[in-house]
Each structure stands twice: as C-alpha cells, then as structure tokens.
Amino acid sequence: MAFDSLSAFIAMEGHGPYVWTCYGVFFLLLAGLMVWSRHRRSVMMEACRRNYERQDQGQQRAAKPAATFTRVEVSQD
Amino acid sequence: MWQLFHKLGSPKWFYGIATRLMPWLLVGGALLLLAGIVWGLAFAPKDYLQGNSYRIIFIHVPTAFLAQSVYIMMAVAAVVTLVWRMKLADVFVKAVAPVGLVLTFLALFTGAVWGKPTWGTWWIWDARLTSMLILLFLYGGVIALDRAINDEKSAARAVAVLVLVGVVNIPIIKYSVEWWNTLHQPATFKLTEKPSMPAEMWVPLLLSVLGLYLIFGWLACLRMQTEIIAREQRTRWVKDLVMAGRH
Numbered sequence: 001m002a003f004d005s006l007s008a009f010i011a012m013e014g015h016g017p018y019v020w021t022c023y024g025v026f027f028l029l030l031a032g033l034m035v036w037s038r039h040r041r042s043v044m045m046e047a048c049r050r051n052y053e054r055q056d057q058g059q060q061r062a063a064k065p066a067a068t069f070t071r072v073e074v075s076q077d
Numbered sequence: 078m079w080q081l082f083h084k085l086g087s088p089k090w091f092y093g094i095a096t097r098l099m100p101w102l103l104v105g106g107a108l109l110l111l112a113g114i115v116w117g118l119a120f121a122p123k124d125y126l127q128g129n130s131y132r133i134i135f136i137h138v139p140t141a142f143l144a145q146s147v148y149i150m151m152a153v154a155a156v157v158t159l160v161w162r163m164k165l166a167d168v169f170v171k172a173v174a175p176v177g178l179v180l181t182f183l184a185l186f187t188g189a190v191w192g193k194p195t196w197g198t199w200w201i202w203d204a205r206l207t208s209m210l211i212l213l214f215l216y217g218g219v220i221a222l223d224r225a226i227n228d229e230k231s232a233a234r235a236v237a238v239l240v241l242v243g244v245v246n247i248p249i250i251k252y253s254v255e256w257w258n259t260l261h262q263p264a265t266f267k268l269t270e271k272p273s274m275p276a277e278m279w280v281p282l283l284l285s286v287l288g289l290y291l292i293f294g295w296l297a298c299l300r301m302q303t304e305i306i307a308r309e310q311r312t313r314w315v316k317d318l319v320m321a322g323r324h
Contacts, residue, residue, distance in 0.1 A: 001119060001120060002119060002120055002121060002122055002123060003119065009118075009119060012128075012129035012130075012132070013123075013128055013129050014128075014194075015128055015129040015130040015132075015194055016129075018130055018133065018190050018191065018193060018194050019118075019129060019130060019132050019133055021190055022133045022136060022137070022186070022187040022190050022191070023114070023118070023136060025183070025186055025187075026136045026140070026183055026187065029179055029182070029183055030179075030183075030292070033175075033176065033179050033296065034292075034295075034296065037296055037299050037300050037303070038299060040300075040303050041299060041300075041302055041303040041306070044303050044306050044307055045306060045319050048306060048310050048315065048316075048319045049319050049320065051310070052316055052319065052320060
C-alpha cells in the first residue's frame, strides 16, 4: 500500500477531489456506454421480431382471403 | 486468401465469431482494467514531483491512447470501404465512432482535471490539447455526417472520405509534444526505449491500457452486431437469429 490509512487514501494529500472526480466520470461514462450499447442491441432485436411477426401475420391473411363466395370474414362493425 | 477475405466480409460469419469472442473480451478486459486501476491507485508509489495527482494517468493514458488507435482503425476501415466496398468495414466505422467520441472526451476531461493541480490551469491552447480537441470534433463530424445522409452507400463513402482527411491529425497529436515546446509531458511509452518510470508505475499502466483495449473490442463487437441486424434484417439468417431469441 502506498497509503497508511483509508482516510489518507481518500484524501490523497489534497489531490483526492481531482483523482476521484476523474475516476468517477471515467466509470460512469464507460459503464453508461456499455449498458447503452447492450440496450440498443436488444431494442433492435425486439423491433425486428415485431416486424417479422407482423409480416408473417400479413402473409397468413393474404393466403386466406377475407371474403369468399360463401362467407365474409371481414369485420362488419 | 480471397476466400478468407470474403469470409471476413460476411456479416453472418462475423456475427457468430463476435458472439463467441465477446465473453472473453469482457471478462479479460474488466479484470485487466480493474487490476491496473487498483494497483495504480492504491499500491503504486507516489510521484516525487506531482504527488498523488499523477494517479489520474492510469485512466488518462489508456483513454487518450485508445482514442487515437480507434481513429487509426477507422481510417484503415475507411480505406477498405473505398477500395473494396466491404460492408463490414463501414459497419465498423459507424459502430465505433461514438465509442471514440466518449474516449476522446474522457482523455480531455481527465487531462483538464489533472492539469489543474499540476499546471495550475484546466485548459491551455497547447498543441497536444488543441489537436485532441480537433479529434473530438472529427468524431462528432463523422457521427453527424453519417446521420445526415440517408442513402447507406453514399453515407459510407462520405464518412470514409472524412475519416481519411482527418487522419492527418493523428501524427500531429503524436508528435505535438516533440515539435512544439508544450506544457504537456512527453509520451510515457515508446516502442524503442524503456519507460522512464519505475516498473511499479508502468506495469499497472500497461495493464489498464490492455484492459481498455479489450473492453473496446467488446463494445465494437456488440455495436457492430446491432448495426448488422439493422442492415441485414431482410435476410433469412437474421430472421432465424432474432426469432430463436438467442443473441
């Protein structure tokens, strides 16, 4: 250890505020960037998944016509 | 050789490799970075001239170093984009530009806070500081230019040209401390010489630089995956990947 006590470690002989500000901002921004980047990927995946589901539903609907000669399946209200 | 080149350019192949690499990059990077920082903060000896404020070096040098190497990597990718039209190279440039911006900001911020107790000022229009500020604007410019152009191919080319024009700034940053008589101290690490600090100072510094490199690798993989999903969402393999729910 380069310091005798925890309080000396925090004070850093008067340079504590400078040193700890730097480390605080560093970890905040780095962690923020990492969390944000992860979040962006899951949002992107979720958006794509919803898109695919909508497309698949659209295809099913197209395969099954809304009306035939015998039955109308379009909602009437 | 050409086969490997095409394989490297395949988004699907890259996505798989990135998924396998990422846990190693994250764990390795976090361990190295934390080891370097704890060692540097609590165990490395005090600097005889600057006292304890020098402990900022253990994050200042890694961020400044990475900020510049990320730009060099982007420039290499820009050449690949312009010459071979490789999609993955452009994906890389877009994915890492915001990371470069944050790293450059951190280098400037930690430098300013370090400057106050050491030089007596937060900021000075010194060659090293000014060229780093230009690097920050270059990253901002790359991001803005990419957002401003809707067409993917035109955006890729315009961004690549901007990145290549800006690369002239990198040697200016590197040699600014030698060309001009500046307040900023010269480089800590040189490839040709032994570091002038004792090992108890430069070993933790080296650890945190390597750690941040690995964390950057993780971020680059993750952000490239996001960009690949966005661009390739019409392909069968992305649909299978997304619907399987596996990342």
